[in-house]
Amino acid sequence: MKILAIQPKMTRRPMDTDLKAKMSPSLALLTIKSLTPSCHTVKIVNENIERIDFDEDVDLVAITVTVDALSRAARIAGRFREKGIPVVAGGIHITSAPYTAEGLFDALLIGRAESTWPDLLDDMAHRRIKSVYRDSCRDRVIQKPDYSIEKKSRYIYTNVVSTSRGCPHRCDFCYNSSADAVPYMNRPVEDVLRDIDAIGRKHILFIDDNFCGNPEWTGAFLDALIPLKIKWSAAVCADIAKHPHLLDKMVESGCQSLFIGFESINSSSLRGVHKSQNDVGTYDKLIHELHSRGIMINASLVFGLQYDYVLTFTRTRACIHTIKI
Numbered sequence: 001m002k003i004l005a006i007q008p009k010m011t012r013r014p015m016d017t018d019l020k021a022k023m024s025p026s027l028a029l030l031t032i033k034s035l036t037p038s039c040h041t042v043k044i045v046n047e048n049i050e051r052i053d054f055d056e057d058v059d060l061v062a063i064t065v066t067v068d069a070l071s072r073a074a075r076i077a078g079r080f081r082e083k084g085i086p087v088v089a090g091g092i093h094i095t096s097a098p099y100t101a102e103g104l105f106d107a108l109l110i111g112r113a114e115s116t117w118p119d120l121l122d123d124m125a126h127r128r129i130k131s132v133y134r135d136s137c138r139d140r141v142i143q144k145p146d147y148s149i150e151k152k153s154r155y156i157y158t159n160v161v162s163t164s165r166g167c168p169h170r171c172d173f174c175y176n177s178s179a180d181a182v183p184y185m186n187r188p189v190e191d192v193l194r195d196i197d198a199i200g201r202k203h204i205l206f207i208d209d210n211f212c213g214n215p216e217w218t219g220a221f222l223d224a225l226i227p228l229k230i231k232w233s234a235a236v237c238a239d240i241a242k243h244p245h246l247l248d249k250m251v252e253s254g255c256q257s258l259f260i261g262f263e264s265i266n267s268s269s270l271r272g273v274h275k276s277q278n279d280v281g282t283y284d285k286l287i288h289e290l291h292s293r294g295i296m297i298n299a300s301l302v303f304g305l306q307y308d309y310v311l312t313f314t315r316t317r318a319c320i321h322t323i324k325i
């Protein structure tokens with residue numbers, strides 16, 4: 001079977017530059033490729049950097065969908081479905097809000113491809129595909145992506161590795177709070193080390209939603225990273241200061257910067273979205289702990305939460321200056 005795996009063109013937000021579209025290849029599609037038995041072929045097309053050939057002779061089209069790309073994904077699906085080619089969709093948006101995609105594709109893959117993709121391929125072989133494939137979450141397997149990336153030079157980052165899926169928290173605004181969100185799971189340490197080796201770069205971007213969702217695992221992983229002498233960046237929660245020993249190991253293992261979801265300096269706003277792991281009163285201590293270790297902070301802040309008001313903007317700006325993010 002010839003499979004065409006598509007990343008649709010993103011919708012640029014006002015603050016996005018052209019570079020945003022060239023950030024990195026889709027790990028979702030590299031994972032699909034890796035999960036597909038070698039009797040099939042998988043061609044990956046990223047519409048942000050190349051054109052889709054709608055006349056291509058394929059047996060199945062699979063599209064990874066983020067919220068901004070849903071309407072483009074639906075148009076792409078329509079073109080192939082007109083020709084009688086089945087089109088399936090999965091990814092973050094399909095998993096978080098499958099009801100928004102009903103009828104737009106022949107099948108929706110909800111949750112991890114590790115669980116849904118093999119079942120779909122099996123059904124394709126028997127010409128009987130279902131409209132929905134749902135991750136049973138019976139196992140906690142995370143597939144190694146196929147890193148044989150074509151057109152590497154067109155991307156800014158090809159050093160992206162995931163160590164986990166999901167998040168132990170359930171902030172209301174995050175896709176990890178959706179009904180079909182996967183439970184938090186880590187990969188075996190050796191699997192991640194093999195990915196780092198396969199990429200062969202001295203700087204790695206760990207793309208996890210929460211690199212420290214399981215501090216015990218993270219500690220063991222950082223121990224294994226130290227001898228590699230690489231540099232790395234990741235995203236963690238604002239409660240990371242509770243684990244100073246991890247911060248020390250982070251520095252020792254080459255941590256350069258951490259993305260942290262501070263989200264708000266307004267405790268009521270945080271409570272309103274159930275972000276209970278954030279404590280505004282400890283932000284300055286956290287920032288001191290990181291800066292004193294030479295770790296740069298990439299802070300995420302959200303405006304427009306329920307308890308925000310007009311002064312929230314100026315107060316947040318003043319706070320950023322005071323605590324020196």
Ligand code: SF4
Pocket residue numbers: 167168169170171174175176177209210237261
């Ligand atoms: S901590 Fe971050 S990744 Fe986890 S649920 Fe909240 S926003 Fe999402």
